[in-house]
Amino acid sequence: MRLLDEIPVFTPESMAGWGFGGAGNAILKEGDIPASSMGPAMKLSWGDVHHPALSQTNARYDGQYLFVNDKANGRIAVINLHYFMTTQIVRNPIFNNDHGATFVTPNTRYIIETSQYNAPLTGSYAPIKEYAKAYRGDMTFWRFDRKSGRIDPNQSFAVELPPYWQDLAIAGHVASRG
Numbered sequence: 001m002r003l004l005d006e007i008p009v010f011t012p013e014s015m016a017g018w019g020f021g022g023a024g025n026a027i028l029k030e031g032d033i034p035a036s037s038m039g040p041a042m043k044l045s046w047g048d049v050h051h052p053a054l055s056q057t058n059a060r061y062d063g064q065y066l067f068v069n070d071k072a073n074g075r076i077a078v079i080n081l082h083y084f085m086t087t088q089i090v091r092n093p094i095f096n097n098d099h100g101a102t103f104v105t106p107n108t109r110y111i112i113e114t115s116q117y118n119a120p121l122t123g124s125y126a127p128i129k130e131y132a133k134a135y136r137g138d139m140t141f142w143r144f145d146r147k148s149g150r151i152d153p154n155q156s157f158a159v160e161l162p163p164y165w166q167d168l169a170i171a172g173h174v175a176s177r178g
Helices: 023-030 130-132
Strands: 049-057 060-070 073-078 085-091 112-113 136-144 148-160
Touching: 023 085, 073 148, 085 148, 112 148
Parallel strands: none
Antiparallel strands: 049 060, 060 073, 073 085, 112 136, 136 148
């Protein structure tokens, strides 16, 4: 087998020039951790790509976009399949890791990202004996705008979940259609 091409996402890739100047640097920077009360800003130059999801129209794959999550760092990437390029990285401001993400609604109106490991939503410390009270999961519904080919964080929302671990899921099909 030969490697014909690869689509760099969360990690600089010298073969493609991704992260070595140009637009790739700006897109990679979108996924960095900003400074907060929890600590200093952090530049992320690696990721753990999991669970790709293809865009859909009327619950059928349309091959326009691919969405992948970064399990280790709680980020979502948008890949334009017309150009085979990563066009956006969005960092989840609520949680630091995800799994079972990404999955899309039948017309790719939303890309859904779920936290894997429960934690206090404030990002602060809580002892494990307070797990049921202080720890929570999260499900973020990222609004996807097909015209721009980008996630719109201002039109997105999140749902707080009980402290159980999330994994693979599907939305808007079979019993949950509509």
